[in-house]
Amino acid sequence: MNKVAVIDYGMGNLHSVAKAVEYVGQNVAVSVTSDARTILDADHVIFPGVGAIRDCMGEIRRLGIDEIVAEVIRNKPLLAVCVGMQALMDSSEENNGVACLGMVSGRVRYFGNAQHDSDKGAGSRAGELLDVDGKRLKVPHMGWNIVKQTDKHPLWSDIEDNSRFYFVHSYYVELGAQEKASGITEYGVPFTAALNKGNIFAVQFHPEKSQHSGLQLLRNFLGWDGCV
Amino acid sequence: MALAKRIIPCLDCDKGRVVKGVKFLDIRDAGDPVEISKRYSDAGADEITFLDITASSEGRETTVHTVEAIASQVFIPLTVGGGIRTLEDIRTMLNAGADKVSINTAAVFTPEFVREAAERFGSQCIVVAMDAKKVSGAGEPDRWEIFTHGGRKATGIDVVEWAKRMVSYGAGEILLTSMDRDGTKSGFDLALNKAVSESVSVPIIASGGVGNLQDLVDGVLLGQADAVLAASIFHFGEFSIPQAKRYMAEKGITMRL
Incomplete structure (x- = not known):
């Protein structure tokens, strides 16, 4: 039995x-939980997240999820999704600056103009984010976009390079120079x-909403033993 | 390399059954929203919108189960609209597996509801649906007003101003329906779409009036829509989703093929 914990x-x-995960997994038991013992007992851990980073970080610290995640990545694979990925970084520009978990070096930046306050809603004061033709781009970045694979990580197995995945976010990760x-x-x-770092694989897009390619990534995660 | 424009089929459901009819030759149960959603997802739909028109509260229980069933089999984004009036309604739908909810009438009567919803659940799952009708006369500059009750009641609210306000309250996306065009198959109200799309930073879904594939192209290229919503042209099998996507791609629009 492959025990999967989705951190709640x-x-x-x-x-x-x-x-x-239930749909793609064979012989999996999925728990949606904040219970430390259940999470630490799982074979695979998923760290999701939506909404504003300040609220997310507040709950992560209040429930002791920060310590649980630190323990998880020492000995088993962790898949972080969307704000879960952002929470792993050093800090985010959102909500006038929020310190994050610092497990991966880098920061989380706003698309477009840095002068903003997301408390009043995503994109309400978006700067001029332009595409290569000079056309104005909407914020949030919402929809199916191309992901260029930059390594041969096992989580990309059987997923064609440049496949489209579903994104919905107004902030993005800018990695520190030493990260991959x-x-x-x-x-x-x-x-x-x-991105990947040891037992961590993190994605800004939503594999659970990205049809075939996303389901394949989840299937690959369930078969990945991590790097230790 | 670019973000694809989206095609969103819309299912109108009453007590868990698709109404307005769907005509697929090889489908067993044309009223089953789960089977139809799966079918559209397999055909390449970029998202599904489920519009609940159920009036009774017992019926709404059924809707929750339907959303759960769709979400356990269809792995593309699912928006649920119709009768979303409280934070509890939103929580129920998100817990059932919806990715976004669409708020229409409740936003008009209680605009603060949109702010509360975005603060609690995040802008990414709050779609504000707007039913617009042109109110300017011939020779006057274009002006559209928000209508409620299926287009029967005027509110006096200017659509462009309303869109800006709803975005400032935290709407992450706008579903913009032209009540003048809805059901006419005469194409989107392109001027309406362009006016709203240029005034706000969030994505706009154009709705109301699609009769052929060129209408979808015009919605994106002339109406500056980020996504196009259609019901009848897909339901009645006049056009398939792959056919629509290929046609749009041939006209230079980035699509997920």
Whole structure:
């Protein structure tokens, strides 16, 4: 039995990712949980997240999820999704600056103008984010975009390079120089769509909403033993 | 390398059954939203919108189960609209597996609801749906007003101003329906779409009036829509989703093929 824990810290919809794992997995038991013992007992751990980073980080710290995640990545594979990926970084520009977990070096930046306050809603004061033809791009970055694979990580197994995945976000990860991107996407700027570090694989897009390619990535994750 | 424009089929459901009819030759149950959603997803739909027109509260229980069933089999984004009036309604739909909810009438009567919803659940899952009708006369500059009750009641609210306000309250996307065009198959109201799309930073879904594939192209290229929503042209099998996507791609639009 492959035990999968989806970390629940009260932020948004975790059912989609749990359902997608149940759909692709053979002989899997999925728990959506914040219980330390259940998470540490799992074979594979998923760290999702939606919504504003300040609220996410507040709940992550209040529930002790920060310590659990630190323990998880010492000995088993972790898949971080969307705001879960952003939470792993040093800090985010969102909500006037929020310190994150610092497990991967780098920061989380806003698409377009840095002068903003996301408390009043995503994109309400978007700067002029432009594509290569000078056309104005909408924020949030919402929809299916191309992910260029930059390594041969096992999570890309059987997924064609430049496949499209579903994104919905207004902030993106800018990796520290010593870190490794696994996938790059362009939206006005090239940004880190996927990264890996030891037992961590993190994606900005939503594999659970990315149909065949996303389901294949989840299937690959269930078969990945991590790097230790 | 670019973000693809989206095609979103819309299912109108009453007590868990698709109404307005769907005509696929090889489908067993044309009223089953789960089977139809799966079919559209397999055909390459970029998202699904499920519009609940159920009036009774017992019926709405059924809707929740339907959303759960769709979400456990269809792995593309799912938006649920119709009767979303409280934070509890939103929570129920998200827990059932919806990725976004679409708020229409409740936003008009209680605009603060949109702010609360975006603060609680995040802008990424809050779509504000707007039913617009042109109110300017011939020779006057274009002006559209928000209508409620299926286009029967005027509110006096200017559509462009309303869109800006809803985005400032945290709407992450706008579903813009032209009540003048809805059901006419005469194409989107392109001027309406362009006016709203240029005024706000968030994506716009054009809706109302699609009669052929060129209408979808015009919605994106002339109406500056980020996504196009259609029901009848797909339901009745006049055009398939792959056919629509290929046609749009041939006209130079980036699509997920």
